[in-house]
Amino acid sequence: MNIAIVCYPTFGGSGVLATELGKVLAEKGHNIHFITYQQPVRLSGFHTNIFYHEVRVPTYPLFDFPPYETALASAMVDVVNNNDIDLLHVHYAIPHASAAYMAKQILLKQGKRLPVITTLHGTDITLVGRDKTYSPVVTFSMEESDILTAVSNNLKEETYKYFSIKKPIEVIHNFVDIERFNKKPIDAFKKSIAPNNEKIIVHASNFRKLKRVMDTVEIFLKVNKKIPSKLLLIGDGPERPEIEAFTRTCNECAEIKFLGKQEQIEDILPIADLFLLPSEYESFGLAALEAMAAEVPVISTNAGGLPEININGFSGYMSNVGDIDDMSKNAIAILSDPATHLQFKANALAQAKRFGIDSIVPQYEALYERVLVSNI
Secondary structure, eight states, X not given: OEEEEEOOOSXXXXXXXXXXXXHHHHHTTOEEEEEESSOOTTOOSXXXXXXXXXXXXXXXXXXXXXXXXXXXXXHHHHHHHHHTOOEEEEESHHHHHHHHHHHHHHHHXXXXXXXXXEEEOSHHHHTTTTSTXXXXXXXXXXXXXXXXXXXXXXXXXXXXHHSOOOSOEEEOOXXXXXXHHOOOOXXXXXXXXXXXXXXEEEEESOOOGGGOHHHHHHHHHHHHHHSOEEEEEEOOOTTHHHHHHHHHTOGGGTTEEEEEOOTTGGXXXXXXXXXXXXXXXXXXXXXXXXXXXXXXXXEEEOOTTGGXXXXXXXXXXXXXXXXXHHXXXXXXXXXXXXXXXXXXXXXXXXXXXXXXXXXXXXXHHHHHHHHHHHTO
16 A cells, blocks of 8 residues: 555654654555654654655745645645555644645645545544644544544543544554563663662653653652662653753752653663653553563553553553652552562563563554555
8 A cells, every 4th residue: 555644753652653654655665655744753763665855944034934735735745645645644633634634625626536534643632633723624624634543541531521523532552562672681781870780760751741750750750769769851841941951950859860851762761660641641651661562660650541551550650740749659669579570570571471562563554554445
């Protein structure tokens, strides 16, 4: 199949999932055409069946805000017409689904039927999409998609809760490349981070408010009082300056390191002993799944779709949002006993394997085949 994928090219979960899906599909022989404003961060190296098409948005004095959605729709039409595209798979509703509808109508006028699949990822529904500024367009675009999918049962329920749509939503969970993340830790690297065999705790996010990164810091400080540890904070975003400023004035924060955005997070996770994700909401929790694939137990909240991947008392523990004391207690329970830690590590990997490539990607392929047959 010739498949066009539209996504954000950033470190967020929607862009990561879309890029990884395209790479796997290309390895299986499909031709994949990414359409976005810059090369996706997870799209590195040369891939025989992968093509990248940059969306260019001209700037004119007339426009205070360059019309990206219009430029994106035009790019979709161009890529479809010149590459014999079979279907369009857009990730994250805003503005990709509405741009896809526009492109579909243009192509229909030209005598070409283009199936459109829209995958919902989280804040496009639970935050941005619910804004009255966008809600009518998001609702219409979802209804007009040929197939609508969500990355968790929780997100499916949230969509029906906040949007008046009748279209069925199919749940296809996010997936993880187990082989990519399940590597042996590099002893020299781990020793450089924790020279005295301290435990290594990791958090990775886009440092937005709902990620509650300050909770991560507070949990770590409680754990570090009991068990000598290091905290690695991966990522960047609006909350980072405030948190970084706090750690500079905190005498107990010397063991906290800010690593910024990391494209090769699979090289860092294997040295970790524990992963913290105290988010206020996660539609799925791809960062937690990648940690589990690296055999790292997860301490998380029970918010959103996290209970669908992190099994309490098995792959890690879950607590209520903001319950720092409980998350600290659970972290200490895992880290304080070597046998317990080893069991949780093994359990985390076993749970991650349920979301491996071989389990999830065939569901997308079956979806593509179905939509193509129904559009003939």
